[in-house]
Structures are given as structure tokens and as C-alpha cells.
């Protein structure tokens with residue numbers, strides 16, 4: 001099985017899907033890939049953009065190596081990476097995502113949510129990635145969709161390409177609009193995922209406390225950080241209406257790509273906290289989408 005997370009920034013993955021990926025890798029023998037769609041250039045208050053890009057790239061690659069997850073920096077057909085804060089959902093981004101998805105062919109694809117409540121906040125890059133994934137989903141199995149951008153992929157014997165099941169992650173920028181079908185118990189993966197996010201020192205010890213997001217203090221040690229990030233995840237539980245001191249990651253199933261059966265989801269996903277998940281309503285929705293009612 002192959003699973004891919006497409007997200008906007010270096011460090012997004014660690015806070016929304018790293019525990020679930022760890023379970024997939026160890027319990028399902030899956031291969032994981034994280035695709036980062038911006039260079040992270042804006043994510044520091046002291047460094048130049050050029051220096052920030054270098055630091056964040058190194059941190060992201062080290063963090064993903066800890067989790068044994070592959071790392072892909074999304075590159076546009078013109079050779080550039082989208083700049084943080086400036087992703088344009090257009091031909092070049094769609095072409096790059098098309099190429100990435102066709103190359104890796106994940107069974108399950110995770111991306112940010114696309115909030116429909118216009119009162120909640122957003123991060124412009126997260127919404128851009130979500131919108132782009134939604135727009136590219138059908139074209140994944142269209143072999144000549146972007147061959148003008150990638151002439152080397154032009155072929156007269158096109159191979160059919162798997163369209164993945166696409167799931168949305170939680171997004172702290174849109175707190176209040178998040179929902180879930182699946183809560184994955186990642187308590188036993190917490191130590192590793194906290195160590196992965198600890199690698200992002202330029203963010204958790206420098207930028208995020210400065211910018212004031214999450215009302216963060218500066219963690220002095222890894223032990224401090226584990227305590228802080230646990231509290232943050234327990235706040236996420238409360239937002240999602242989950243009364244538990246265990247750590248969960250939350251996902252919603254879309255019909256953007258392949259629509260799975262409920263049995264397929266239950267068979268493939270490790271660690272589903274079935275007592276917390278609205279599986280009956282998910283089953284009804286999936287059956288309706290599959291015209292099985």
C-alpha cells in the first residue's frame with residue numbers, strides 16, 4: 001500500500017498525519033511520501049527568505065527521515081517551487097501535482113480541508129493546496145492532460161493510473177470548521193511524532209512563539225516540547241468533541257477521487273477509534289456516492 005500527504009509547508013505533515021503514517025508503515029507495511037508544495041520562505045522573522053528556505057528544507061528532510069517517510073518538494077514545470085504565501089492554483093500547480101500523483105500512485109492521498117464556512121479563518125496556502133487537489137483529482141488518470149508542460153511524459157502507450165481515495169486532514173487555521181469521519185489512535189506513536197516536530201526548531205522555538213500563533217512559549221527541551229504538543233493535541237480533541245486524554249489524528253473521506261466502501265476503509269486503516277467515529281453516517285454517505293442505496 002502507498003500513502004501520500006500533500007501539504008503546503010515544511011512542518012504541516014508532522015502535526016496532522018505523522019502518527020497515522022507511522023501506523024500505516026509499521027502495521028500495513030505501507031510506503032509513505034510527504035509532498036511539500038511551498039518553499040517555506042516566509043516562515044521566519046529574522047532570516048532572509050533565502051536562508052529560511054535552506055533551514056526549513058533541512059529540518060523537513062530530517063524530520064521525515066526520522067519517520068521513514070519519503071520527502072518530495074513540489075517543483076513546477078518551469079523548475080521553480082511555489083513561494084510560501086503565493087501559491088497560484090493554475091496550470092503550473094495542477095501540472096506539478098498531476099505529475100507527482102501519477103509518479104507515486106498512492107492508494108490513499110491526504111491533503112488539507114477546504115472549509116465551506118466563510119466565517120472561519122484559513123491559511124491561504126492550505127486552501128490553495130486543497131482546491132488544487134480537488135481540481136486535479138479527475139485528471140490524474142488522463143495521461144495527456146499536461147504533456148505540453150512535460151513533453152517527456154508524452155507516450156503512445158499510456159498506462160492506466162490509479163486514482164487514490166482522497167482524505168482531508170484537520171487544519172488548525174480553520175478551527176471551528178473541522179469535522180471528521182475517522183479518528184486514528186496515535187497515542188503510541190506520540191513520542192516519535194513529537195520528536196519529528198521537535199526537529200523543526202526554526203518554527204517551534206523561534207518563528208511560532210514570535211508570531212504569537214497558538215500563544216506558544218519557547219520550549220527549552222524536548223521534554224518541554226512533548227508536554228506542549230500534547231496539550232495542543234488535547235485541545236484538538238476538545239475542538240472535535242472527543243473527551244479523551246489519548247492522542248488522535250482526524251480525517252474526512254471525500255468523493256474527489258476513488259470512493260471506497262466502508263469495508264475497504266475498515267480493512268485498510270490501522271487504529272480507527274470506532275467508538276468515536278460516526279461510521280454509520282460515513283457508510284451511508286459512501287453507499288450513496290457509490291450508488292449502492
Ligand SMILES: [Zn+2]
Pocket residue numbers: 008009012123126
Ligand atoms: Zn502550513
